[in-house]
Structures are given as C-alpha cells and as structure tokens.
Amino acid sequence: MDAPGGSELFESYEQDFEAIKVSISERLNASGGQSGEVKKQTLRSADREIDEANEIVQQMEMELLNLPQASRTRLQARMRSYKADLERLKQTLKRAQSTSRSTADRDELLGGINGGVDLDAASMDQRTRLLNGTDRLAESSRRLQDSHKIALETEALGAGILTDLRVQREQIIHTRNTLLEADSNIDKASRTLKGMARRMATNKMITAAIIIVLVFLILFVLYRKLFG
Template identity: 35%
Template sequence: MSADFQGYEQDYGVLTADITNRIGKIPKLAGGESEEKKQMVMNVEKQLEEAKELLEQMDLEVREIPAQSRGMYSNRMRSYKQEMSKLEADFKRSRIAYSDEVRNELLGDDGNSSESQLIKLREERAHLLDNTERLDRSSRRLEAGYQIAVETEQIGQNILENLNQDREKIQRARERLRETDTNLGKSSRILTGMLRRIIQNRLLVFVLGIIIVITIILAIYFSFRGH
C-alpha cells in the first residue's frame, strides 16, 4: 500500500473524530438561530466535504492495487464509507434536535403553552426524524449499488486479463504451429530429394547390370565363334 493512502487514512481518522465531537455539541448550543450554532454547522459541513474528498482519494489509491491484493483494502474502504453515512445521518439529526433551552423558547418558560403545541412539535420532530431515516436508507442503497458497480468493474478487469492471457497463449500456439509447418515442409523437401536420388541410383545399378550381362553374353559369343 502506498504512503499516500496511509496519509489519507490518518487524515480521515483525525477529521472524523473532530466531526463526531462537533456534531455532539450542536444540539447543546443555545438557540436554533444563534451565530455560534450557525458557525458550528457550517464548519461541520465543510469538514464532511473534506472527508468525502479524502474518501475519493483513498478509493482511487485502492483501485491502483493489484486485484489479488485489493480485498482487504476494499473492506476498509467499505467501513469508512459506512462511517461517513453514519456521520451524515448524525449531523442531520443534530440539526433538527431540540435542546431543553430551544424547547423552552418555543413553548415558553412559564409552562402555560398548550398541550396541542407540544404534540405538534413532537409530531414535526418525528416527521423530520422519519425523513432522515429514509435518506439514510437511500444513502445505504446507493452505497450498496456503488459497491456492486466497483466489484463488477473488478470482475470485468479480471475477465479481460484472463482473455488477454488466453489470446497470448493462442498466439504462441499459432507461432509454434507455423514453425512446425515450416519444419515439416523442409523435411518433406529433404525426403523428396533423398527418394529421387535413391531412384536414380537404382536406375543406374539396373543399367550397369544390363551392360554387364550384355558384355558377358558378347564375350561368350565371340569365344565360341573363335573356336
């Protein structure tokens, strides 16, 4: 694993720890519209964006790792992304959560606010929490879809690598076949030449045999004729 990934990983750990700490403070800040609370929310939003950018950089680094060694780091990335989804969900809840002081500001410290206002407030809070849960589920489904896409891409890369290896093997086999065919052609020409010479030698022996027989017959003939 490269040093870049380790650096991103350390930065991500420090950043998420700070985000978690700030998210826990948001509901406790006085007044939903106070400057301190607005600034805290803005800071957390910026930090979440920085954390997402770090995750993207880490994801790119993981993709550069050979497929056979990528599994462990892919699991770590999956955990980091799940942690990011949880941080975003906690941040949304912290922004809509009401502290005791905010609730008192809405209902009045004297306790004379009507019960219907309190019920309405609880219903609105429940509705917001329900929407947050739906967003969380949607985020998890998107994350699962993204993970499937990444795994599919990895499988596709492995298949392409296997196909390239098979193609190279086929090309090497074709080259060997061509060499074998060339060698067979040379052997065929050599055998043809040898066969031609054998036939020529046999014809020469046959002709020499006829000449010898004729010579012997002529010698015998002239011998008898002389007597």
C-alpha cells in the first residue's frame, strides 16, 4: 500500500539508510581519535557498514521502479541525495584508511582486544541487517514476479478478448450478408408476385371479354331462331 511520499517499503529503506549513515559517521569520527589496531577495527566496521548502505541504496532503486511515475519522480531527488551522502562517506573512509596505514601505536595490542569485542558486536549487527536486507530483497523480487505474472495474465486476457471480438465481427458480417441476400430474395419474390398479379388480372379481363362475346352470340342466335 503506497504511503503519501512513496511506499512503506521505500520509507523503511530510508530509515535504515539514515540509521546506518549515522553509525558510519560516528565510526569515522571516532577513528580520528584512535590509533593502531583499534582504529583499523573501527575503519573495517565502517567499511562493512558502507557496503551495507550501498546494498540498501540498490534496494531503494529497485523499489523505486515499482512506484507510480508521480511518486518515482518525487523520490528521485532524494535518491540522488542518498547517493551523494554515500559517496562522501566512501571518500572520508578512504582518507581515514590512508592515514591509518601510515601510523603505528605502541598500544596496538590492547586496542586489538577491545576492537575484537566491538567487531563481534558489529558482526552480529551486520548479520542481522543483512538478513533483514535479504528479506526485503526477496519481497521486492516476489512483487516483481507478481507484477510480471499479472502482466502476462492481462496480456492473455487481452488476446482472448481480441479473439472473441474477431469471431463476433465475422458473425456480424455473415449475418449482414445473410440479411442482404434475404432482402434480395424478397425483392425477387415481390417482383414475381406482382407479375403474377398482373397476369391474373389480364386473364380475368380476357375471360370476362370472352364470356361477354359468348353471351352476345348466344343471344344473337336465339334472336335469329325466334324472329328470323
């Protein structure tokens, strides 16, 4: 279900990105006051979180493709801002790593112990975040598959409708041709009936004339016999 600014999943990615961006910034700032193995461990943790942030950005881009055009256009500016923030964090990490390689500290061993504890906690946190990210990626993939399935079903439905329309068009054309043929036959029958009616009228007139002539002849013969 779409939220006012986009989608709930997209906003969830935004919250995760903001949270991990704060964590990365804190680690990078903390590394400025550290040295030796402690600093290396902090920078390695920041590097892993940057990889996770990069993955979140990729998931956000995938989710952006599922949004309506209006929401997508509105969120693209925010996406560019997130990418710019991520790029700045990468550059800051590179500078910190370059500085870390050129320094050494005599308290490196103790720092390594404490850093190991931090690394274990960071690893668990990283694993949890990666699992959550994997679940979200699977959800996005499922939604894409559902969208693809709906598109295929819609295409098949459209093809079926077009086939039905084609059959109905052929039936209508056949019916129209049948009606035209019937109309032509009716016209022929009407002309035939009119001709027959005219012939019958003519025959009646001829018959009547013959009867009249015969009656006159009979009357004439009788008149001759009686008065001749």
